[in-house]
Amino acid sequence: MNCPCGSGLQYENCCQPYHLKLKSAPTAEALMRSRYSAFVLAEADYLFETTHVSRQKGNGKDAYLQSAKNTKWVKLEIIAADISIVEFKAFYLNKKFQTEVLHEKSNFILENGKWYYVDGVFYS
Numbered sequence: 001m002n003c004p005c006g007s008g009l010q011y012e013n014c015c016q017p018y019h020l021k022l023k024s025a026p027t028a029e030a031l032m033r034s035r036y037s038a039f040v041l042a043e044a045d046y047l048f049e050t051t052h053v054s055r056q057k058g059n060g061k062d063a064y065l066q067s068a069k070n071t072k073w074v075k076l077e078i079i080a081a082d083i084s085i086v087e088f089k090a091f092y093l094n095k096k097f098q099t100e101v102l103h104e105k106s107n108f109i110l111e112n113g114k115w116y117y118v119d120g121v122f123y124s
Contacts, residue, residue: 004040005033006076019046028108029081031115036076036090042068052109052116084108
């Protein structure tokens with residue numbers, strides 16, 4: 001299957017190795033893409049484990065699982081990415097099956113050779 005992150009690669013050659021912990025995302029953008037795919041595929045453990053420890057409280061695995069299962073993600077669009085910031089639009093269907101957009105500029109941190117999501121600024 002094509003990877004949900006929109007890279008154009010097959011899932012097993014894109015985000016799956018990160019989800020299976022076979023390797024770590026090499027960049028903030030790769031982590032962002034893999035986290036989007038994890039939301040699409042309801043990989044709550046991965047979402048929790050790639051959230052910085054300072055932000056894990058209140059963002060438990062159950063919360064990630066509920067969010068992932070209650071949202072029909074449509075596509076990811078990367079607007080801009082640099083070393084530790086990724087701006088993106090994630091398109092999803094609301095309860096009326098209308099397309100809505102989550103527009104965020106996310107902050108990531110590299111610790112001990114692994115990237116983690118820290119927080120983000122949301123745009124309307």
